[in-house]
Amino acid sequence: PAVVGEPTTLSGHTGTVRCVEWCDRAGSMQVLSAGAGDCALRLWDAEQKCCIGTLSGHLDHVQALAVSASSPVVASGGKDGQVRLWDMRQQSCIRNLASGKEEVLSLHLNPSDTILAGGFADAACLLWEMRMGRMVQTLKHHQHQCRSVHYASDGRWLLTASFDGTVACVDVSDGHVSAVLTGHTDRVVCARTHPRQPWVLSCGVDKTVRLWA
Secondary structure, three states: OOOOOOOOOOOOOOOOEEEEEEEEEOOEEEEEEEEOOOOEEEEEEOOOOEEEEEEEOOOOOEEEEEEOOOOOEEEEEEOOOEEEEEEOOOOEEEEEEEEOOOOEEEEEEOOOOOEEEEEEOOOOEEEEEOOOOEEEEEEOOOOOOEEEEEEOOOOOEEEEEEOOOOEEEEEOOOOEEEEEEOOOOOOEEEEEEOOOOOOEEEEEOOOOEEEEO
């Protein structure tokens, strides 16, 4: 996209900002950011360029965000092991899905916004049903930290990337790992599916981006 003019600085966090997401709310474009130093989420009005809300509750660094496209709910995950759901209309926490000891490294919602996936430092990947907040699956196919979780556009496949150097493609209907992509020579940091083609991108500490097609 063409970028015109000087950037606007949105200041307010008191430490490293780990993640940021766009939030389209009733025609008003907003930005959600998550901080490590203040352990808080901040909601910004992108047009007015000001902070319009601060969401507190995490006890340690916030490291992951997932924004629903069909509801005012967002999810956040932290080093404190918590996965919190927030109602952005009320700007309040409505549910804590996890309060374990393992830090949350990644979050992603399926295309229908009904299932939330989370990747954890103990190599597990957990799936929750959003409406009732029930955990519906526990996946433990990695040997090291699950650094990235990402649903394919059809919602059937979940891509997970790990510090064990692999990328796994999981059929979420039964939790079966249909494919394990090997080739990285070091930790894998992130993996993404193509929105239309059966292709996968991954990147890692081995200084490579790999295209699986």
